[in-house]
Structures are given as C-alpha cells and as structure tokens.
Amino acid sequence: MNAHRKQLISLAHPVYFSLLATVAAGIINTVWVSRLGPAAVAAVAVATNTENVLLGVSLVFASGTTVLVAHARGAWDPGAVRAAVRGGRALCALVTPVVVAGGLLLREPLARLVLGGGDGAAVPLAVAYFAISLPGVAVFFAQNLVDGILKGTGDTRTPMRLALLANGLILVCDPFLIHLYGVRGAAASTVLCRCVALGAGLRALRRNALLRTAAVAPPAGTTGAAVRRTLRTGLPMSADFTVRQGGALVLVAVVARLGVTAVAAYAIAYKVMYVATMAFYSVRQAASIHTAHTRGAGGDERGAIGRQAMLVSGTVGLAAVVLLGATAPWIMAAFGAGPEVAHAGVLFLRCVGPYLLLMACFIALGGVFEGSGGAPALLRVTLLGTAVQLPLAYALSALGLPGICLALALAMAVQCGAVAVLFARARRQEDAEVSLVRAA
DSSP states (O other): OOOHHHHHHHHHHHHHHHHHHHHHHHHHOOOOOOOOOHHHHHHHHHHHHHHHHHHHHHHHHHHHHHHHHHHHHHTOHHHHHHHHHHHHHHHHHHHHHHHHHHHTTHHHHHHHHTSSSSSHHHHHHHHHHHHHHHHHHHHHHHHHHHHHHHHHOOOOOOHHHHHHHHHHHHHHHHHHHHHHTHHHHHHHHHHHHHHHHHHHHHHHHHHHHHHHHHHHHSSSSSSSHHHHHHHHHHHHHHHHHHHHHHHHHHHHHHHTTOOOHHHHHHHHHHHHHHHHHHHHHHHHHHHHHHOOOOHHHHHHHHHHHHHHHHHHHHHHHHHHHHHHHHHHHHHHTTTTTTTTHHHHHHHHHHHHHHHHHHHHHHHHHHHHHHTTTTTHHHHHHHHHHHHHHHHHHHHHHGGOHHHHHHHHHHHHHHHHHHHHHHHHHHHHHHHHHHHHHHHO
16 A cells, blocks of 8 residues: 555544544434424524534644644654644633633624524523533633644544543433533533543643653744744634635525525535545545645655545545435435435435535645645635635526535536646646755
8 A cells, every 4th residue: 555545544534533423422412402392402503503613713723733743743853843832822822712701792692693683492592501612612622722732743543532532421421411401411511521531632642752752842932933833824724614614604595595495405415424524624634744744854745645635535535425326315214304305315415426526635635735834825725616606506506406516516626626736836846846856
C-alpha cells in the first residue's frame, strides 16, 4: 500500500468513529427527549443547531492549533510546539467568555428568533436548556482544543476514545436525568459527561511524550505572536465551515418551496448522508495533519498526498453512492416515513450520487490546502460554490428534488474545477522547488 495512503487511513479512521459516536449520541438523546413531547424536541433541536454554529467558532483555535502543532512536530521543534499550544490556549481563553456571556444574555431572544418568535411551550424550554448548555460551552471549547492539540501530535486515537467516553456516558445518563429534570436534564447530562471526558483529555495531554518535551522547551516567540499565528491559521477554516452551514440552512428554505413532504424527505436523506460525508471530513483532517507534518519536516509532497486523499475519499464516496441507491427504500422505512415522504426520499438518495462523488474529492483535497497554509484560497472556493449553489437550487427547484440534486452537483463541480486549478498550480510550484534543489 502507498505510504501516504496508509498514513491517511491510519489518521482518518479514528476521527471517523469519533464523529459517528457523536451522531449516534445525538440521535439517542432526541429519542429520550421525544418522550417529553414535541415542544421539548423543538427546544433541544434549537440548542443542537446552535452548538453546530459554535463548533465553527471553536475551529478558529482548535483547527489552527492542530495545523501549527503538526507543522512543529514535523520539524521536531519543541519550542514551536509549545508556542502553538500556548497560542491555542490563549485564543480559547479569549473567545470562550465572550461566547458564554453573550449567549446567556441573549438566550431568550435567540430561542424566540430560531423558533419563529412564538410564545409556545418550546421557547421557555429552549431558554431553560440554554441556561445550562451555554455555560457548558466552556467545556465544549476546551475539549475541542484538547482534541486539536492531540491530533496535531499525530494522535487521533485518543480523541476518538474521548468521544466514545463522553457519548457513552451521555447514553447512560440521559434517561435518568431527563426523567428527573426534563429538558434541563438533557443539557446537564451532556455537560457533565463532557466534563469527565475533558478530565481524561487533560490527563492524556500530560502523558503525551512530545508535549512533555515541549513543556520544558523555551517557547518560540511571545504568546501574542502565537495567538496571531493561530488566528491566521484557524480563521479561514472556521469561516469555511460557517459558510457551508449557512448555505445548508438557506438550502432548506429553498426545499421548503416544494412542500412539507419534500422537506421531510430531504431532512431524513441528509441525516443518512452524514454517514458518508463524515468520512470525507475525516480524510480531510488526516490530509491536513499529514501535509503539515511533511512540510514541517522540510518536504513538500502536496501532490502525492492530495492524490491519495482523493483516492481514499473517492472510494468511500463511490461505495456510499452504491449502498444508498440500493438500500434507499429500506432506509426510509427505518425512519418510519410515510409513502409520499419515502418515495421522495428514495428519489433524492438515488439522484444525489454525482454530488457525493464530487464532494468526496473536494473535501479530501481541501485538507492538503489547510495543512499547507492554503485555507484562505479554499475559503474563496467555498464562497464561490455557495454563491453558485443557492441561485441554481432556486431555479432548478421547479424540477423537484432531482433539480435540487442537480444544483448541488453543478455547484460542487464548479468548486472541484476551481480547486483543481489551485492544486495544479501548487504541484507546479512543488516541481519547481524540487528542480532548484537538484540543481543546487
């Protein structure tokens, strides 16, 4: 097996299983809360969507730290590792109080905004959930930073174990705490179980050999300089995620023009697609870490890593397309969809294949850009794709859900074309640098 491919798979599969554990816990959480009625489900859904946005905020320091630690590890520069960790911690410490305090002050207006401004039973439940979950953002952010530091050292297995620990505890605690305290119990369960995982994560940091060495090394530069480097590295990644989340939210509004049946089918199908898309993002993280390692060590193998990342992710994407197409009727039946919703969902899952294949290649290749400092260019491509996708989806929605799939595929094709141009330019630069080294 190709060495780059082997390393990518080794780094990616723990990330994938940690993402799966999170999704599974979220589904079980919803199942238990659903026993409290529709208002409770709506309140928890609002909180979950809010946390998805906050995840994008945490990428500023978490992903930025991952890349900087990985680069320093490749160069075997303990001082740079220590500086990268200090920068991530300082930026996290700056961002967290602002998010927590702002969220607590605005929790009621936020709940009313997302729930449509009504005075129904869901609003006070969402406010009660936020009163516990928003202070818990401090734990959520700290855990993401711990995961980011460990991934930068090349350890993606420990974050997987921490995710399994936290979500396993949530599955055990949810029934008990929800029975006692209702929606507030669901929030308390999540925060308390994450606290346990955070404690284990902090212990893992102290046991990491590279971080122990870095802890006694003189830091490379001041804390202020480290914060600025982390911000420059992580901000484009955070913005890329936020743009994608925002585009997906607007796309739901476009689908809503087709009616409730289409929205229900789209929502179910999109949740099922997470099983595939999370694999793409795990390959992206692996490619980002591996690229930063090789560049830190003085090498530039973006071309080889990019090809292997696309091969791995594209293979997963092709398998997902075949499986989703073949099992679509059973998938919709498993979610209890009625005949009309099931028919629409099957149609969507069988039409979305080209989009998934293109997305697999684009997402995986993006990791090479993130690991080599090219995240700002990748963000511009994402902005371009979103700007193309939404008008196309609006125009092609007259064709129903197949039109939405076509819009998704065309917009992703534009993004793939743009990133291919950037990647070819990077490969030419790599070849030129190799020629200069040989000539010297």
